[in-house]
Amino acid sequence: MPARANGERSPAHYDVRLIQVKPAKGRYRENLAQTSEAFAQIAEEGTPDLIVLPEAAMTGYFLEGAVYDLAQPAKAFATDLARAWREGAGDRDVELCCGFYENDDGTYYNSALYLRVGAKGHEIVHVHRKMFLPTYGMFDEERFLSRGRRLQTFETRIGRMAMLICEDVWHAIMPTIAAIKGARVLLVPSAAPGRGIEGDSELTSITHWREILRASATEHGVYVLYAGLTGFEGGKGMTGSSCIIDPRGHVTVKAPEIGECVVSGTIDLREADLARASLPLLGDLGAVLPDLLLDDELPLPKGRP
Amino acid sequence: MLAVIRENTAALQQPPPINPEVATRWLEAFLRDELIERRGIGRAVIGLSGGVDSAVTAYLCARALGAENVYAFRMPYKSSSPASLADAQLVIDALGIHARTIGITGAVDGYLQFEPDADARRRGNVMARTRMVVLFDQSAKLDALPIGTGNKTERLLGYFTWHADDTPPVNPLGDLFKTQVWALARYLGVPQALIDKAPSADLEADQTDEGDLGITYARADAILAQLLLGYNDQQLIERGFDARDVGLVRRRVDSTHWKRHLPTTATLTNTAINEFYLRPVDY
Numbered sequence: 001m002p003a004r005a006n007g008e009r010s011p012a013h014y015d016v017r018l019i020q021v022k023p024a025k026g027r028y029r030e031n032l033a034q035t036s037e038a039f040a041q042i043a044e045e046g047t048p049d050l051i052v053l054p055e056a057a058m059t060g061y062f063l064e065g066a067v068y069d070l071a072q073p074a075k076a077f078a079t080d081l082a083r084a085w086r087e088g089a090g091d092r093d094v095e096l097c098c099g100f101y102e103n104d105d106g107t108y109y110n111s112a113l114y115l116r117v118g119a120k121g122h123e124i125v126h127v128h129r130k131m132f133l134p135t136y137g138m139f140d141e142e143r144f145l146s147r148g149r150r151l152q153t154f155e156t157r158i159g160r161m162a163m164l165i166c167e168d169v170w171h172a173i174m175p176t177i178a179a180i181k182g183a184r185v186l187l188v189p190s191a192a193p194g195r196g197i198e199g200d201s202e203l204t205s206i207t208h209w210r211e212i213l214r215a216s217a218t219e220h221g222v223y224v225l226y227a228g229l230t231g232f233e234g235g236k237g238m239t240g241s242s243c244i245i246d247p248r249g250h251v252t253v254k255a256p257e258i259g260e261c262v263v264s265g266t267i268d269l270r271e272a273d274l275a276r277a278s279l280p281l282l283g284d285l286g287a288v289l290p291d292l293l294l295d296d297e298l299p300l301p302k303g304r305p
Numbered sequence: 306m307l308a309v310i311r312e313n314t315a316a317l318q319q320p321p322p323i324n325p326e327v328a329t330r331w332l333e334a335f336l337r338d339e340l341i342e343r344r345g346i347g348r349a350v351i352g353l354s355g356g357v358d359s360a361v362t363a364y365l366c367a368r369a370l371g372a373e374n375v376y377a378f379r380m381p382y383k384s385s386s387p388a389s390l391a392d393a394q395l396v397i398d399a400l401g402i403h404a405r406t407i408g409i410t411g412a413v414d415g416y417l418q419f420e421p422d423a424d425a426r427r428r429g430n431v432m433a434r435t436r437m438v439v440l441f442d443q444s445a446k447l448d449a450l451p452i453g454t455g456n457k458t459e460r461l462l463g464y465f466t467w468h469a470d471d472t473p474p475v476n477p478l479g480d481l482f483k484t485q486v487w488a489l490a491r492y493l494g495v496p497q498a499l500i501d502k503a504p505s506a507d508l509e510a511d512q513t514d515e516g517d518l519g520i521t522y523a524r525a526d527a528i529l530a531q532l533l534l535g536y537n538d539q540q541l542i543e544r545g546f547d548a549r550d551v552g553l554v555r556r557r558v559d560s561t562h563w564k565r566h567l568p569t570t571a572t573l574t575n576t577a578i579n580e581f582y583l584r585p586v587d588y
Contacts, residue, residue, distance in 0.1 A: 025588050063588070064584055064588075197324055198323060198324060199324055199327060200324065201324075201327065231338055232334065233585070234585050237334060237338075
């Protein structure tokens with residue numbers, strides 16, 4: 001959605017960027033420096049409201065035991081990311097979302113950080129710890145990492161959001177809960193190794209991903225910002241395809257599957273309002289949800305374990 | 306009367322499908338990433354046998370790296386078929402890649418003169434391993450990387466020489482069944498003669514893969530594709546496959562798991578490599 005014809009920006013209208021990267025495996029400082037260059041390039045065209053980077057964007061995804069070499073406290077990562085922004089773009093205000101491996105006093109997580117950076121410093125707005133750790137086939141996350149225990153939404157300059165890391169969003173209940181908790185924008189940092197060579201024009205896993213993301217957007221009337229790693233890690237090719245999906249399910253801009261790039265687009269929260277007005281599924285769910293959750297056939301624990 | 310739309314169960318018995326355009330795009334990116342980005346090596350060394358696997362590998366490397374960066378080696382033994390040399394030449398001419406012929410008869414016979422009673426299998430293994438000696442040495446000389454050509458079917462059936470055909474550090478075809486490699490060959494424009502001829506290891510006169518294996522690639526691939534999805538023998542037979550074929554494929558897969566692994570190392574400590582000390586190949 002372009003800015004208004006008179007050049008004045010609607011208060012509901014925001015500029016966002018996705019950075020699709022191919023990090024050098026394990027070279028954290030080198031990848032941070034590259035990210036800073038990408039920030040500088042973005043800032044040349046003006047400062048967006050939000051920049052989203054993929055899962056494990058500063059280290060690469062498949063680390064096995066090296067995750068213990070590279071994971072760090074959220075505070076330390078926030079400081080590094082804020083410095084990378086300032087070195088690339090100066091003192092301008094921005095909000096950043098980026099996946100990283102977190103070391104929380106010896107407990108390790110696959111996390112995503114939401115960071116507010118400004119002239120006066122930086123502030124961690126939220127850290128989401130991946131809840132669904134793929135541990136099958138080529139994936140072995142739960143061997144090395146602990147599961148996050150809570151899906152929270154948080155307030156940003158764009159409105160209420162949630163971060164869902166990769167497999168988190170494959171479980172329909174996750175975007176559902178995020179939307180019920182007020183999220184109007186879902187951020188999905190991801191590292192998706194491609195597979196399936198029988199598709200029409202792309203790997204079948206890419207098609208599957210887009211179907212999942214579009215379904216989330218349309219069911220709940222939310223924007224979905226998907227930032228994917230690209231490039232091969234030991235023969236496993238990350239499928240890029242970073243994209244923005246509007247609340248009616250349209251892919252408004254999409255990166256190719258192969259190659260680093262910046263994806264530039266917009267969020268207009270009026271679109272979310274209109275989408276929810278014309279397809280009020282979230283409102284319907286709010287009415288029915290108590291009945292669903294109170295169903296005593298559901299294997300729900302009594303209180304938090 | 307309502308029309309009845311039936312599921313197509315015949316498709317279950319077909320070899321697995323492939324979109325060669327998608328696979329090619331992905332494999333080109335794989336080769337560029339693994340060679341240039343990760344290792345800083347822009348040249349590939351390929352043993353060109355005259356068969357379809359090494360031809361497809363050469364075509365992919367030429368697309369990914371440029372023909373000027375692909376070095377093909379023909380390595381005939383004295384009993385190798387002259388037709389194999391000629392078929393390899395078709396690929397060399399079509400792509401304009403570098404090519405050299407280095408006979409391995411002297412090297413192979415230099416050893417086998419001490420083992421005159423070695424049977425065909427042992428002799429074949431010596432030839433395969435000698436070819437890898439040549440490829441790795443040429444890659445050191447040319448500042449290049451040897452590229453593997455083994456496909457998923459032969460890997461699953463164990464139809465290769467361990468620590469020979471499977472040794473190159475990068476392999477673009479290892480997750481593609483033989484029938485998918487043929488489809489890729491047609492898409493890439495590999496000379497028809499190489500696609501049409503019966504695949505052969507060319508280690509003995511008149512040898513063919515399908516003769517050695519006792520099953521066609523089309524049948525083996527259809528069975529393998531479903532076997533890998535977890536279907537047991539009874540389920541495969543219920544899906545229309547021949548019990549003899551299913552048994553043959555199952556026995557070959559089950560007796561060759563070791564060929565798809567690194568050597569077995571005695572684990573004695575809490576820091577055993579690849580058991581406790583785990584680092585990815587690209588770390």
